[in-house]
Amino acid sequence: MKKIKIETTLYIYESLDELPREVVSLMQKAFEARENAYAPYSSFNVGAALLMDNGEIITGNNQENASYPSGLCAERTAIYYAGSQYPKGKILQMAISAGSKNNTTNKPIPPCGACRQAIAEYEIKQDAPIAIYFMGATGKVAKSNSLVNLLPLVFDRSVL
Ligand code: THU
DSSP states (O other): OOOOOOOOOOEEESSGGGSOHHHHHHHHHHHHHHHTOBOTTTOEEEEEEEEETTSOEEEEEOBOOSSGGGOBOHHHHHHHHHHHHOTTOOEEEEEEEEEESSSOOOSOOOOOHHHHHHHHHHHHHHTSOOEEEEEOSSSOEEEESSGGGTOTTOOOGGGO
């Protein structure tokens, strides 16, 4: 038997003020997207904004459904749109903001496992890391330099 220890690295910023202007404006796009989320069942709004290599910003938000599993998270709404519109484009950065309509969401909210798997697919496809910034509605911001840091032991095409 051998024990394997997996380490990961995240950077935590006290607030958006510590980040470069380009990232602040990307996060502001995520805020705007969050406001437009369709989340009548959970009241938990999430917005995501992607900076593409052509300079374009693509946004997405969570879309819920009375048949709960038919809904989709903000991150996948954005990333699938990017994949469909720019099949050869690369995603440079991703900003995510989540906020409950019922509570204060002031700590970084990481993307769910299914979204991490979806983001991994595109990072592998483009063969370049995606910088991921995530936060609540206010407060600290977490940064991962690549999806790899958020999903050790990723399931990828190499096992197929
Ligand atoms: N949600 C996201 O949009 N992204 C995540 O990474 C986690 C969860 C959404 C799904 C659902 O509409 C609501 O948040 C509560 O789970």
